[in-house]
Amino acid sequence: MKAARYYGQRDIRIDDLPEPQVGPGTVGIEVAWCGICGTDLHEYLEGPIFCPTHDTPHPISGETSPITLGHEFSGVVYAVGEGVADIAVGQHVVVEPYIIRDEVDTGPHSTDYHLSRDMNFIGLAGRGGGLGEKIAVQRRWVHPIADSVPLDQAALIEPLSVGYHAVQRSGAKAGDVAVVGGAGPIGLLTSAVLKALGVTVVISEVSDLRRRKATESGVADHALDPRTADVAAEVRRLTGGRGADVAFECTSVQVVLDTLMDALRPTGVLVVVSIWGKRAEFDMHKLVMKEIDLRGTIAYVNSHPATIELVESGKIDLEPFITGRIGLDGLVDEGFDTLINHNDSAVKILVSPSGKGL
Ligand SMILES: [Zn+2]
Numbered sequence: 001m002k003a004a005r006y007y008g009q010r011d012i013r014i015d016d017l018p019e020p021q022v023g024p025g026t027v028g029i030e031v032a033w034c035g036i037c038g039t040d041l042h043e044y045l046e047g048p049i050f051c052p053t054h055d056t057p058h059p060i061s062g063e064t065s066p067i068t069l070g071h072e073f074s075g076v077v078y079a080v081g082e083g084v085a086d087i088a089v090g091q092h093v094v095v096e097p098y099i100i101r102d103e104v105d106t107g108p109h110s111t112d113y114h115l116s117r118d119m120n121f122i123g124l125a126g127r128g129g130g131l132g133e134k135i136a137v138q139r140r141w142v143h144p145i146a147d148s149v150p151l152d153q154a155a156l157i158e159p160l161s162v163g164y165h166a167v168q169r170s171g172a173k174a175g176d177v178a179v180v181g182g183a184g185p186i187g188l189l190t191s192a193v194l195k196a197l198g199v200t201v202v203i204s205e206v207s208d209l210r211r212r213k214a215t216e217s218g219v220a221d222h223a224l225d226p227r228t229a230d231v232a233a234e235v236r237r238l239t240g241g242r243g244a245d246v247a248f249e250c251t252s253v254q255v256v257l258d259t260l261m262d263a264l265r266p267t268g269v270l271v272v273v274s275i276w277g278k279r280a281e282f283d284m285h286k287l288v289m290k291e292i293d294l295r296g297t298i299a300y301v302n303s304h305p306a307t308i309e310l311v312e313s314g315k316i317d318l319e320p321f322i323t324g325r326i327g328l329d330g331l332v333d334e335g336f337d338t339l340i341n342h343n344d345s346a347v348k349i350l351v352s353p354s355g356k357g358l
Contacts, residue, residue: 051067
């Protein structure tokens with residue numbers, strides 16, 4: 001089978017690999033669609049970050065580079081391993097792509113398995129990836145989805161779960177006003193979850209195209225250009241002078257952090273969703289004087305069932321966020337290149353590893 005493998009910086013190759021063994025406790029999945037994520041781009045341009053190197057194996061997977069990429073994927077079950085009785089061949093599924101130590105409690109009531117030591121992701125640190133035609137995944141991380149959800153949209157459930165967990169971290173509830181800094185894929189999908197919960201969403205975004213996507217898809221009530229609008233003043237105007245209840249930082253840009261601090265009401269909650277590769281400047285005095293709650297969020301934890309429900313029930317439509325569909329051979333030239341050099345024209349580019357559906 002064909003798979004895209006990461007060898008190192010700017011070195012991704014389409015390789016011919018043996019099909020995975022569907023061992024005991026695992027589910028064999030024929031990948032339908034796999035999204036290209038910002039994390040994949042960082043591995044390509046600046047990595048290895050999450051990926052292991054050629055000589056240091058990942059402590060849990062035991063694997064070194066090359067590593068099959070792809071952690072945002074949907075597919076159809078083609079085989080089940082010994083001991084798997086609650087999932088059948090033909091079932092449509094998505095994967096919660098974790099690599100987590102066996103001794104960690106990953107049960108339905110765990111709230112912290114995503115923070116366990118050496119946690120990493122399928123498609124970044126081993127165990128196959130969604131940018132291969134087939135993959136075998138431990139049953140724990142396979143989530144069935146209804147046939148009514150198109151498989152291309154289902155590939156966006158993984159990044160949507162990131163938004164779901166971020167919203168949970170914020171404590172936002174219906175009737176609240178949220179400000180989202182940045183309308184990249186994660187900013188848009190976080191906004192989609194907020195809207196589905198009945199929260200009013202104000203997005204701050206410099207790109208015209210992304211602002212248009214935010215309003216046309218219906219996930220933002222207001223989309224402001226921070227170069228021409230005073231975002232904090234506009235948010236106060238919209239909230240009768242009060243300020244936003246919650247804010248989400250989805251850019252890792254300093255000025256956005258400052259703007260969100262200004263736009264929040266006293267005792268508001270600021271959730272940092274983006275990955276910061278550098279230290280931030282922080283107005284600590286403002287945080288103290290407004291009693292702001294500053295919270296981090298990473299990935300998801302037991303978030304997939306509720307996220308899937310939002311999509312199955314039609315409360316969230318993921319179709320507007322799919323802006324391209326390509327084959328594995330176009331991964332670097334069409335996929336990565338577009339996202340790196342023309343990133344405001346694309347939201348989510350999906351790859352069909354087998355070429356089916358193109
Ligand atoms: Zn991702």
